Amino acid sequence: MSTSTINIGICGLGTVGQGVWKHIESNRAALESRLGVTLNLARASVRDLEKKRSVRIAASKLTTDPLAIATDPSIHIVCELIGGTTLARQVTLAALKAGKTVVSANKALLCKHGPQLFAAARKHGGHFFFEASVAGGIPIIKALREGLVANRFKLIYGILNGTCNYILTRMEREGLSYHAILAEAKQLGYAEADESLDVEGWDTAHKASILAFLAHGTWVPTEKMLVEGITQITQTDLAFAREHGYAIKLLAVISREADTGEVFVRVHPTLIPSTKVLANVNEVYNGISVTGDVVGETVYIGRGAGQDPTASAVISDIVDGIILLNRGNTHLPELAETRAPLTPLEAITGRYYLRLEVKDEPGVLAKISGATAKLDVSIASVLQRTSDTPGAASLILTTHQSNEKAIRSTISRLRRLSCVLGEPVLLRIADFAG
């Protein structure tokens, strides 16, 4: 083959791998004409050679050994679409050590081994691309890295998990419980069989970690974040939000203090004013607001996952890889890796929404007000609602400006009151500008 043929290897021919194969085939003419090269989908690795797939691939191109693709000297670009962090890491490192360009959609791999992967790419002259790892169809990695390169980012917040957004949207529209919608989402394939990574916020946290790295050059591990999921949200919360002009969204929030350089990353269900664009990003869509010191606020919306949006991102990375190959594969500019200090909890301020199940008896409100006042949490409003539990009531408190440390101490104290039944539910009210 001539030197202007680019050989592409796809490791992992699942939903996304098949999407990449399919869309390169169907858009081949336009891509080849633009790039001035021939694209050769050379090899693909699968777990089961016999399995039926939606794309037709010659048997001679298939292997069960992704490492054989990663180390094949004829392959220029390796797409790691296996998932997980064990075999995927082996394959990625093997390809990078061979000087190849690796395109990945694997956010967990990147969060866990990012520095090692980048170092391997630097050392051996290859590249590691990962546009598909956050917000699938939205070219947010490229926007942060290139389009907004002139900016320092004081605030990035977004809806990064389609499953959670789908569940919250359906709960809001149909008045059904979290569990009812979750069951349906599983049937439709919008939620995994084990949904915990999504609904407890960890998938969002992984993506937030990648965005924080791109924006600030620092890796914030998920255990240093505040991460809360959507499993406690009920129709009572949604009704309150709606009546007061809010929508509830699971947001990742990445903030940086201009003066101290402190970074903080958090993931939590948030009441955002319904006038905000992200309050109206529904269903499986993702949305990200990026505020830069030069550009102001910019917002990006698109499908966050699924075969086609993810394939779109993978293919754009393949194209970027080819452009670099064509000009001798020199280094891309990189944000220097730093270790930024984390903002202390007492400096993470905001207003809070707190729902308590309480005994429906006299004197309860006084006890609760007393507990909050001692800890510098000032109540802005109190609303009592009937509860599904006999002898109980739902009490919804909103606070004036407070901080994470004070609200956590308050919750610990409330939990110990005998009139408080079950676990308090805490939501944040979005005050952040933009």
Place this chain on the structure above:
Amino acid sequence: MSTSTINIGICGLGTVGQGVWKHIESNRAALESRLGVTLNLARASVRDLEKKRSVRIAASKLTTDPLAIATDPSIHIVCELIGGTTLARQVTLAALKAGKTVVSANKALLCKHGPQLFAAARKHGGHFFFEASVAGGIPIIKALREGLVANRFKLIYGILNGTCNYILTRMEREGLSYHAILAEAKQLGYAEADESLDVEGWDTAHKASILAFLAHGTWVPTEKMLVEGITQITQTDLAFAREHGYAIKLLAVISREADTGEVFVRVHPTLIPSTKVLANVNEVYNGISVTGDVVGETVYIGRGAGQDPTASAVISDIVDGIILLNRGNTHLPELAETRAPLTPLEAITGRYYLRLEVKDEPGVLAKISGATAKLDVSIASVLQRTSDTPGAASLILTTHQSNEKAIRSTISRLRRLSCVLGEPVLLRIADFAG
């Protein structure tokens, strides 16, 4: 100076030029560390050497001759921020002929002379970048060119003119007339002294032409577009829109038929459902919806103009230019220039909103219904409102699905009816998917 110093020349030190200078200075450390080069703001051209500016620049760096900068062998990157299409073209061509990279925010220049500029860049090994020419702070050029490179674009629509969006937003919120808000916008500097390029849609049309070229590789001159502005919009139109669940926005719409490859570009005030994200993009913000065959719909929102957003875009182009310089300045992949056929008017279908001032007398509605029926325009609703003109009434018609050819013939016919006073006002109702 060492070879790792990049000399930048700024031709035109107006609002944007000063913004570029200021933000390179203030973000210098981060940019230099990322790029591994020293950035030298080497020279700038001005019209008046004595004028006070917000950035301090040594007199030795200033010249009144932008061509001297464009042809200075020590300058690597030339920013053309002069505006207009005469001197700007001379400067751009001179710099490109010297093999330099030119960064421009000049949409008029690009629309008028794009093919010549691209040819000059290709021939002499330089580059021509223009991220700032459309939707300032939003990295939409990069998104279309790189991030969404896997896609064919059946529909792109957006709010591309901040002045018009500001006027419509304020009219909607404050109930004041177009002329009252325009006067205020001029005072605040949100509208030019001569507002016609903005409010009559031509600025939007220029930007639409650039987006159409990026998406489809074809230049659609503004005279082949349908271009209508916002000057005829009144509170009557806004009230109807609001009561029926719409917002009125000046949209650019770039559509391409998948089967025929026909492209059509139009600019017109549009009623879009208030549930759409773009209906909620207000004030001076721009917003663009891009539907790709692989990625689905993605939406981008940000400030479209002004010193800082535009500077953000110019600096990102400068950085891209430096990355290319660092690796030998080879060609970027380009969409092949084609001449796509234009969709015929009868194939541009949609629903229409038509406001007529009519004589307030019996039989008028029958005459108007008769005129529309003859031309295959089917009326969906009729609403009569009081008019400010004595003896007149406002008649608001909405149509079922029709097409541009039929609605234009209908308007010609209506104009000739003696019961129709003044010019009919036509708005489009957005039916496009996404």
